Amino acid sequence: QKEVEQNSGPLSVPEGAIASLNCTYSDRGSQSFFWYRQYSGKSPELIMSIYSNGDKEDGRFTAQLNKASQYVSLLIRDSQPSDSATYLCAVNRVRGNEKLTFGTGTRLTIIP
Amino acid sequence: GAVVSQHPSWVICKSGTSVKIECRSLDFQATTMFWYRQFPKQSLMLMATSNEGSKATYEQGVEKDKFLINHASLTLSTLTVTSAHPEDSSFYICSASPGAGRETQYFGPGTRLLVL
Numbered sequence: 001q002k003e004v005e006q007n008s009g010p011l012s013v014p015e016g017a018i019a020s021l022n023c024t025y026s027d028r029g030s031q032s033f034f035w036y037r038q039y040s041g042k043s044p045e046l047i048m049s050i051y052s053n054g055d056k057e058d059g060r061f062t063a064q065l066n067k068a069s070q071y072v073s074l075l076i077r078d079s080q081p082s083d084s085a086t087y088l089c090a091v092n093r094v095r096g097n098e099k100l101t102f103g104t105g106t107r108l109t110i111i112p
Numbered sequence: 113g114a115v116v117s118q119h120p121s122w123v124i125c126k127s128g129t130s131v132k133i134e135c136r137s138l139d140f141q142a143t144t145m146f147w148y149r150q151f152p153k154q155s156l157m158l159m160a161t162s163n164e165g166s167k168a169t170y171e172q173g174v175e176k177d178k179f180l181i182n183h184a185s186l187t188l189s190t191l192t193v194t195s196a197h198p199e200d201s202s203f204y205i206c207s208a209s210p211g212a213g214r215e216t217q218y219f220g221p222g223t224r225l226l227v228l
Contacts, residue, residue: 032215043205043222044156046114088156090217098144098209100217104155 003027004091006103015112019076023089023103026070032092033065033072034100037085044088048074079110115139116208118220125196126228133191133223135206141186143211147179150203150222162189196227 005024013019021035032051036044048063050056050072056063062075072091076083086107090100115138125131135145145162160170160181168181180192189208193200203224207217 034216036219043219046216046218049216092215098211098215098217099146099158099161100215102156102158 002103003093003101004089004103006087006089006106008104009107010109011106012109012111013079015079015081015110017079019079019083019108019110021074021076021087021089021106021108022071023073024071025089025091025101027091027093028067028070030067030070030091030093033063034090034092035061035063035072035074036088036090038088038105039085047087076108081110081112084108084110114210114216114218116206116218116220118206118223120223121221122224122226124226124228127197128195131193131196131225133193133204133206133225135189135191135208135220137187137208137218140208140210142189142208143186144209145183145189146207146209146217147181147189147191148205148207150205156205159191193225196225198227201225201227
């Protein structure tokens with residue numbers, strides 16, 4: 001089992017709809033969770049961080065964390081073509097150690 | 113805030129030469145910096161973790177004598193690819209973390225290396 005798993009996609013969503021990206025992790029002791037966006041040919045860009053169970057909203061983005069089920073998700077409301085990118089889920093497994101374990105990413109395409 | 117720069121953004125070199133890539137945290141002090149490599153259409157691969165003032169910790173399978181890492185200050189880490197070969201051609205990305213219990217990593221824009 002991979003430490004951090006994501007569906008590689010591609011995930012196609014119509015413009016204006018909600019895009020839902022999911023991530024599961026294997027280490028139950030994981031502490032911190034991050035979503036990064038990576039455009040083709042560019043480096044990753046931090047979108048959201050979440051540390052506690054529940055939802056965290058930032059503009060059109062909502063991160064959801066369920067530690068009991070070991071999954072974290074990212075919802076993108078009112079999807080725009082500019083949201084088309086690869087979304088990376090990252091997990092910090094050891095508090096105080098900044099090393100992150102990344103999933104392989106989900107490629108999202110917003111269809112105009 | 114949380115800006116990380118890399119220099120150069122791209123480099124072309126001949127096989128056998130060495131290439132140095134700089135990573136700087138511009139508006140925060142980074143106790144820890146990370147070096148990643150990414151081949152086309154593949155995921156990020158962590159190469160090493162760099163802590164200021166101490167030796168880097170390399171991931172399994174990464175040759176520490178080939179990829180020299182120096183973290184001389186809280187705002188600067190360098191990666192030197194020694195005796196580069198065409199198979200070292202890749203996208204090298206650094207990230208920096210403020211530390212102090214905040215595990216967020218902020219990525220630099222990356223350096224594209226092409227070895228001829």
